[in-house]
Amino acid sequence: MKIAFTASGTSWESKIDPRFGRAEFLVIYDEASGALSSIDNSSVKNEAHGAGTATAQKIFEINPDVLITGNGPGDHAATALRHSKMKILVNAHDMTLKQAYEQYQKGLLNEF
Amino acid sequence: MIDTATITIAIASGKGGTGKTTLSTNLAAFIAEREAVVLADLDVEEPNSGLFFRAEPVHQEVNYKAIPQWDESKCTLCGICTKVCNYHAVIRLGPSIVVFPELCHSCYACSELCPDAALPMVQKRTGILSEFRADNLHFIESRLDIGEEQAVPAIAKTKKYAAEKHPQVRLTLYDSPPGTSCPVMEAVREADFVILVTEPTPFGLHDLKLAVETVQVFGIPFGVVINRYGTGNKEVDEYCSKEQIPVLARIPDSRRIAELYSAGKLIYREIPEIREILKEILNTVITMAKGVRK
Incomplete structure (x- = not known):
């Protein structure tokens, strides 16, 4: 399984970024290889509009099985993400990536 | 004037x-x-x-207002439209180009620059x-x-x-x-x-x-x-x-x-x-x- 997180940093100890479109980083954990990688998403800071759909396109290309985020995507981004089969889990704000992943494994995160 | x-x-x-x-x-x-x-x-x-x-x-x-409408039959998925849109109103999701009409500023860039005329502009009620x-x-x-x-x-x-x-x-x-x-x-x-x-x-x-x-x-x-x-x-x-x-x-x-x-x-x-x-x-x-x- 490939798990993507919206994050404010790039390590397991980084906090989940509660924002979807304007998340600082997109962190990807590949359970098969154990590799943690990240994409710098800070360029959306310069976007006045469409941060949600821009980030949705990036997530779509990463093509994770699960996305773990905070507040959840807005309407436009959600519409875009529905084009894939990924499961979107929300309300992971105030957690580190590690905590969020553990919560996910226990099935304690809400589905969007 | x-x-x-x-x-x-x-x-x-x-x-x-x-x-x-x-x-x-x-x-x-x-x-x-x-x-x-x-x-x-x-x-x-x-x-x-x-x-x-x-x-x-x-x-x-x-x-x-004018918005682009995707013509799947003409599109080659080159992605030029998604790159020229300043508002990310046109994005590519796998084999589809998806238009978000509410985000579109009617600038015509995607439509005019599409090499395959796959995004004709149409009228949308506002x-x-x-x-x-x-x-x-x-x-x-x-x-x-x-x-x-x-x-x-x-x-x-x-x-x-x-x-x-x-x-x-x-x-x-x-x-x-x-x-x-x-x-x-x-x-x-x-x-x-x-x-x-x-x-x-x-x-x-x-x-x-x-x-x-x-x-x-x-x-x-x-x-x-x-x-x-x-x-x-x-x-x-x-x-x-x-x-x-x-x-x-x-x-x-x-x-x-x-x-x-x-x-x-x-x-x-x-x-x-x-x-x-x-x-x-x-x-x-x-x-x-x-x-x-x-």
């Missing part, structure tokens, strides 16, 4: 709730006592000037334009449909309609949206004069400064009306005198005015002092607008 016989006055503000609609509706009705006047409510996200007039509907039409008439007063408003995010095309259309429908009317008033973003720029950019309504508070001053910067971008003559005068502090007065911005009027803070407004009444008809203030504003504005034109 400008017909020197006509004057367009935009009533704007940085801060919301300062009295744009109060001033617009009262000024329009006051002018209509003597001559024809056009009032266009350009606050298309929440038009409310119409609440103050018992006017007959004379015309209604649908407003549209809301309704209505015109009403009460004797000398021609009132025009546009109202966005729920969920529509783009106010600018509706504002541009409303201005165009007003100008084309009533080219002979000497005075046109625009009740602008609040703030300093794109809708406000569109509302004021071709006006001959901008009246900035503010209140004498730190919030009023803060947003007034932003509004002044906006109007100065266009080099349009402008003046300030300080509403609810007597509340707050002296900082707006001090700012205007320091920057040599003309204060067109100071409308006193009054419970009576608030009561009349909330009852949907025109305040100048009940309060003679306001009638005098409107007369003075109008004289000053016409003189200043003409002065710039020479």
Whole structure:
């Protein structure tokens, strides 16, 4: 399984970024290889509009099985993400990536 | 291009709730006592000037904006459209190009630059334009449909309609949206004069400064009306005198005015002092607008 997180940093100890479109980083954990990688998403800071759909396109290309985020995507981004089969889990704000992943494994995160 | 016989006055503000609609509706009705006047409510996200007039509907039409529509049969998924869209209104999701009409600014870039003509522009409804008439007063408003995010095309259309429908009317008033973003720029950019309504508070001053910067971008003559005068502090007065911005009027803070407004009444008809203030504003504005034109 490939798990993507919206994050404010790039390590397991980084906090989940509660924002979807304007998340600082997109962190990807590949359970098969154990590799943690990240994409710098800070360029959306310069976007006045469409941060949600821009980030949705990036997530779509990463093509994770699960996305773990905070507040959840807005309407436009959600519409875009529905084009894939990924499961979107929300309300992971105030957690580190590690905590969020553990919560996910226990099935304690809400589905969007 | 400008017909020197006509004057367009935009009533704007940085801060919301300062009295744009109060001033617009009262000024329009006051002018209509003597001559024809056009009032266009350009606050298309929440038009409310119409609440103050018992006017007959004379015309209604649908407003549209142009958006691209994906033609799957022609598309090669090259992705140029997604790269040229500044608003991420066109994105590529696997084998599909997805258009988000609400995010689209109708710039045509994706459509024109598509090498395969796979994104023809089509018309999408954004809301309704209505015109009403009460004797000398021609009132025009546009109202966005729920969920529509783009106010600018509706504002541009409303201005165009007003100008084309009533080219002979000497005075046109625009009740602008609040703030300093794109809708406000569109509302004021071709006006001959901008009246900035503010209140004498730190919030009023803060947003007034932003509004002044906006109007100065266009080099349009402008003046300030300080509403609810007597509340707050002296900082707006001090700012205007320091920057040599003309204060067109100071409308006193009054419970009576608030009561009349909330009852949907025109305040100048009940309060003679306001009638005098409107007369003075109008004289000053016409003189200043003409002065710039020479």
